[in-house]
Amino acid sequence: MLFNKRTERIFIWVFFPLALLLPLFLEQNTFYVSKLTSIMIFALFVMSLDYLVGRCGLITLGHAMFYGLGGYLFWMLAPEYTEVNFWVYTFYVCMIAAAIALVIGFLVLRTSGIYMIMITLAFAQMAFYFFSDSIEFGGNDGLFIYMKPETSIFGLSLFDLDNPIHFYYLCLLSLFNTLVFFKLLIRSRFGRVVDAIHQNPGRTTALGYNIFMFRLMSYVIASALGAYAGYLFTLQYGFVNPSMLAWTTSGSALVMSILGGMGSIYGAILGTFVYEGLHYGLEHMTEHWMLFMGILIIAMVMVFKNGIAGYLEKLLEKRS
Amino acid sequence: MTTELMLETEGLCKYWGGLKALDDISLQFHDKQLHGIVGPNGAGKSTLLNLLCGHYKPTSGRILHKGEPIEAIKPHAFARRGIGRSFQKTNIYPGATCLENCCVAVQRRMGGNFNFLRSRYTQKVLDEIATEALEKVGLGARRDEIASHISYGEQRQLEIAMVLATAPQVLLLDEPMAGMGHEESLLIIELLKKLKREYCIVLVEHDMDAVFELSDQLTVMVDGQHLITGTVDEVRDDPRVKEAYLGQGDEVF
Amino acid sequence: MTTSLFFVQLINGLQYGLLLFLIASGLTLVFGVMGILNLAHGSMFMVGAYLAWYFFEHTGSFGISALISAAIALLIGIAIERGLIRHLYRRNHLDQVLLTIGMIFVFNALQSLLWGNDPLGVPVPQALSGAVPLNDVLEYPVYRIFVALLCIAIAFVMYYMINKTRLGMLIRAGESNREMVECLGIDIRRLYTIVFAIGVMLAAVAGVASAPMSSIMPGMGEHVLITCFVVVVIGGMGSIKGAFVAALLVGLVDTFSSVLVPQISSMMIYILMAFILLIKPQGLFSS
Numbered sequence: 001m002l003f004n005k006r007t008e009r010i011f012i013w014v015f016f017p018l019a020l021l022l023p024l025f026l027e028q029n030t031f032y033v034s035k036l037t038s039i040m041i042f043a044l045f046v047m048s049l050d051y052l053v054g055r056c057g058l059i060t061l062g063h064a065m066f067y068g069l070g071g072y073l074f075w076m077l078a079p080e081y082t083e084v085n086f087w088v089y090t091f092y093v094c095m096i097a098a099a100i101a102l103v104i105g106f107l108v109l110r111t112s113g114i115y116m117i118m119i120t121l122a123f124a125q126m127a128f129y130f131f132s133d134s135i136e137f138g139g140n141d142g143l144f145i146y147m148k149p150e151t152s153i154f155g156l157s158l159f160d161l162d163n164p165i166h167f168y169y170l171c172l173l174s175l176f177n178t179l180v181f182f183k184l185l186i187r188s189r190f191g192r193v194v195d196a197i198h199q200n201p202g203r204t205t206a207l208g209y210n211i212f213m214f215r216l217m218s219y220v221i222a223s224a225l226g227a228y229a230g231y232l233f234t235l236q237y238g239f240v241n242p243s244m245l246a247w248t249t250s251g252s253a254l255v256m257s258i259l260g261g262m263g264s265i266y267g268a269i270l271g272t273f274v275y276e277g278l279h280y281g282l283e284h285m286t287e288h289w290m291l292f293m294g295i296l297i298i299a300m301v302m303v304f305k306n307g308i309a310g311y312l313e314k315l316l317e318k319r320s
Numbered sequence: 321m322t323t324e325l326m327l328e329t330e331g332l333c334k335y336w337g338g339l340k341a342l343d344d345i346s347l348q349f350h351d352k353q354l355h356g357i358v359g360p361n362g363a364g365k366s367t368l369l370n371l372l373c374g375h376y377k378p379t380s381g382r383i384l385h386k387g388e389p390i391e392a393i394k395p396h397a398f399a400r401r402g403i404g405r406s407f408q409k410t411n412i413y414p415g416a417t418c419l420e421n422c423c424v425a426v427q428r429r430m431g432g433n434f435n436f437l438r439s440r441y442t443q444k445v446l447d448e449i450a451t452e453a454l455e456k457v458g459l460g461a462r463r464d465e466i467a468s469h470i471s472y473g474e475q476r477q478l479e480i481a482m483v484l485a486t487a488p489q490v491l492l493l494d495e496p497m498a499g500m501g502h503e504e505s506l507l508i509i510e511l512l513k514k515l516k517r518e519y520c521i522v523l524v525e526h527d528m529d530a531v532f533e534l535s536d537q538l539t540v541m542v543d544g545q546h547l548i549t550g551t552v553d554e555v556r557d558d559p560r561v562k563e564a565y566l567g568q569g570d571e572v573f
Numbered sequence: 574m575t576t577s578l579f580f581v582q583l584i585n586g587l588q589y590g591l592l593l594f595l596i597a598s599g600l601t602l603v604f605g606v607m608g609i610l611n612l613a614h615g616s617m618f619m620v621g622a623y624l625a626w627y628f629f630e631h632t633g634s635f636g637i638s639a640l641i642s643a644a645i646a647l648l649i650g651i652a653i654e655r656g657l658i659r660h661l662y663r664r665n666h667l668d669q670v671l672l673t674i675g676m677i678f679v680f681n682a683l684q685s686l687l688w689g690n691d692p693l694g695v696p697v698p699q700a701l702s703g704a705v706p707l708n709d710v711l712e713y714p715v716y717r718i719f720v721a722l723l724c725i726a727i728a729f730v731m732y733y734m735i736n737k738t739r740l741g742m743l744i745r746a747g748e749s750n751r752e753m754v755e756c757l758g759i760d761i762r763r764l765y766t767i768v769f770a771i772g773v774m775l776a777a778v779a780g781v782a783s784a785p786m787s788s789i790m791p792g793m794g795e796h797v798l799i800t801c802f803v804v805v806v807i808g809g810m811g812s813i814k815g816a817f818v819a820a821l822l823v824g825l826v827d828t829f830s831s832v833l834v835p836q837i838s839s840m841m842i843y844i845l846m847a848f849i850l851l852i853k854p855q856g857l858f859s860s
Contacts, residue, residue, distance in 0.1 A: 298657065
C-alpha cells in the first residue's frame with residue numbers, strides 16, 4: 001500500500017476531492033481560486049523541502065534558491081513572445097535545475113549539521129544578490145514574462161493557462177503527482193537506503209553503502225522539484241523576482257514543514273495550508289497578525305512535538 | 321592447517337597527535353579461523369578493529385586484504401570487499417523491524433539501489449536471505465518486531481545477523497557479548513563456533529572463558545603494543561601475559 | 574585608490590568589524606556553551622536600538638538611555654531563557670530554529686505595535702560629536718572611533734572574564750563537557766541563564782551603540798542576523814576568538830568590496846564564507 005497510514009489516507013480522501021470540487025463553488029470569484037493555486041504551488045515546494053529535511057536529514061536554508069531558479073531559468077530559456085510548450089519547458093527547467101543541484105550538492109553535502117545549514121544559506125544568498133543586483137535580470141523589481149505556454153500533447157490541448165480555473169487544476173494535478181512520486185520514492189529500494197542513512201549513517205556506511213551518492217541524488221531530486229514549483233509560481237502571474245530566493249522564503253517553508261509534521265510529506269500540504277490560512281485570516285483581523293502567528297508557532301513547538309500530522313497520527317493511528 | 325590469509329597488517333600505527341594508540345602492529349588473520357584479541361583497557365583493541373574496517377585511517381603501516389593493500393580506500397569500500405563489522409555499542413536501526421534491519425544489509429549486494437520506483441517489498445529473495453540471517457543467529461521468531469523493542473541481548477544478536485546478511489568474508493566482532501547474561505553468552509558462543517567454520521573471524525572480547533573456548537589463535541595487546549600471538553595454551557603459559565593482567569589487578573587465570 | 578581613501582576604508586572596515594564582533598560574540602557564546610542557535614539574536618540588536626531611541630526621547634540623555642536599555646535587555650534575556658529556551662535543551666536543531674523564528678515574529682510585531690514602521694533616528698551625543706582630522710583633507714567621526722574603542726574594551730572584558738574568572742572557567746568547562754560541570758555540583762541552569770542573558774545583552778548594546786550611526790527601522794534585525802551568522806560560521810561556531818578574527822575579516826571584506834567591486838559586493842561575504850567552509854568545513858578556529 002502506498003499510503004500506509006490511516007491519517008494519511010483520511011487526509012487524501014478529504015483534501016483532494018474537496019480541492020477538486022471547490023472551483024465549482026467559487027466560479028464567480030477567481031480571486032480565491034488564484035489564492036488557493038498559489039498556496040498549492042508553495043505546498044509543492046514545501047513537500048520537496050520536507051523530503052530533504054524530514055526524510056533525508058539534510059537540513060538546508062538554501063532551498064528557495066531553486067524556487068527562484070525555476071522562474072529565472074524559464075525567463076532565460078523562453079523566447080519573449082512566441083508561445084512554447086509547457087511540458088517541454090518543464091523538462092528543460094527541471095533538468096537544468098537538477099544539473100545545478102548536482103554541482104552545488106557536490107560541494108555542500110560534504111558538510112553536515114549546522115555547517116550545512118550555513119553553506120546552503122551562503123549559496124542561496126549569493127544567488128539572491130546575483131539576481132537582485134544585476135540589471136540584466138531586472139534587479140530588485142524582477143522580470144515580467146509576457147507569454148503563457150500552451151499545454152498541448154500530441155496536438156491535444158488540455159489546459160489553457162490563461163484561465164485561472166485551468167491553471168488551478170494543473171497545479172492540483174501537479175501537487176497530487178508530486179505527493180505520489182515522493183511516496184513511491186520513499187517506499188522504493190532507494191528509499192530504504194535513504195531511511196537507513198537518516199536513522200543511522202554510521203551503520204549504513206559500515207554495510208557498504210556510499211551514503212554521499214544517495215544524499216546527492218536526494219538533493220538533486222528535491223531541488224529539481226523545488227524548481228518546478230518556482231516555475232509554476234512564475235507562470236501564474238508571469239512575474240519572477242529575487243524575493244523568491246530570499247532566505248526568508250526558505251525559512252517560511254521550513255516553518256510550514258515543521259508545523260505540518262516533518263517527514264510525513266502529506267504534512268507539508270497540511271502545514272502550508274494551515275499557515276497560509278492563519279496568515280490570511282489573522283491579517284484581515286489585525287494589522288499585527290505577526291504577533292499571533294509568532295505566539296502560535298512558539299506554542300506549536302512547545303506542545304505539538306511532531307507537528308499537526310504527528311498529533312493527528314497519535315489520535316488516529318491504530319496501536320500495534 | 322593454514323587456510324587462506326584473508327587479512328594482514330604490516331607495521332600498523334595509529335597516533336592521535338602525540339598519543340600512541342597503536343604501535344607497529346603486524347598480525348595475520350586466516351580464513352575459517354577465529355582469532356581472538358584480548359588485552360587490558362586501553363590496549364588499542366577497538367582502535368585496531370576500527371582500522372581494519374576502514375573507520376579510521378592508519379598513521380602509517382599497511383593493511384592487506386588477500387594480498388591487496390587497502391589502508392587507503394574509503395570506509396564503505398571495506399564493507400564491499402567483504403569485511404564486515406559489528407559494533408561494541410549496539411548500532412542498529414532502532415525504528416525498523418528486525419527483518420527490515422537485515423534487508424538493508426542484504427540490499428546492497430542485490431543492486432538496484434538507485435531504483436526510485438520499484439517498491440522495496442517486491443523482491444522476495446531479499447526477504448528470504450534476511451530471514452535466513454536472522455534464523456542463523458536465533459532471532460527468527462523476532463523477525464517482525466521493532467528493533468528498539470527487543471531485549472539488549474537480542475539486539476546484539478541482530479548486530480551479528482546484519483553483518484552475516486552482507487555475506488562477508490571477514491567478520492570483525494567488537495565485544496559481541498558485552499553486557500550479556502550468562503545464558504545469552506552461551507548462545508553467542510555456540511553461534512560463533514558454527515560461524516568460524518565458514519568465515520575468518522576477528523573477535524575482540526573481555527569474556528575470557530569465551531575467548532579461550534573459541535580462539536584458534538589468540539593475540540594479547542597492551543598499551544597499543546603487540547605482546548604475543550599464539551594458541552590459547554601458548555598464550556596462557558606466557559609469563560609476560562600473566563604480568564600484564566595481574567599488573568592491572570584483573571584476576572583472570 | 575589613494576592612500577587616504579584606503580586608510581579611511583580600513584578604519585571603516587575595522588569599525589564595522591568590531592561592531593559585528595560585539596553582536597556575533599553573543600551568538601557564538603550561546604551556541605558554544607548551550608548548543609542553542611538563537612535566530613532571534615538579530616531581533617535583540619533591533620530591540621537595543623529601539624529601546625535606545627525610546628529612552629532617549631524620554632530622558633534626553635543618550636548615556637542614561639544606553640544604561641537603561643542594556644539593563645532591560647539583560648532582564649529580557651533572563652526572562653526568555655527561563656520561559657522558553659530552557660525547554661529546548663534536549664530537543665533538536667529544527668525545534669530551535671522554529672521556536673526562535675516564532676520569537677522573531679513576535680519581536681517584529683511588538684516593534685511595529687509599540688514604535689511603528691517609520692524609520693527613527695537618535696542623534697550622536699554632544700560629547701562625542703564632531704570629527705577628528707586624519708590629514709589635511711579627511712576627517713573621521715569621533716563617535717565611530719568611540720564605538721570602535723567600546724567594542725575593543727568589551728572584547729578585553731570578555732577575554733578577561735572567560736580566561737581569568739571563575740565564571741569564565743565554568744563557561745569554558747561547560748562548552749566542552751556539560752555533564753561534567755553538572756557533576757561538579759554547579760547549577761548548570763543558572764550558568765545557562767547568565768550566559769544567555771549576557772549573549773542577548775551584547776547584541777542589544779551593539780544595537781544601542783549603532784543607533785546614532787544608522788536609521789532605526791523594521792528589518793534591521795534580520796539583516797544583521799545573516800551577517801552575524803556568516804561571522805560565526807567563518808570563525809568557528811562557539812569560538813569567541815574565531816568570532817573576533819572573522820568579524821574583522823568580514824568587516825574589511827565587506828567595506829573594501831563595496832568600494833572596489835560594487836557590482837558583486839553584496840555577495841562577497843557569502844563567497845568568502847563558502848570558500849572558507851570548503852577548505853576548513855568547521856570554520857577557522859573550531860574547537
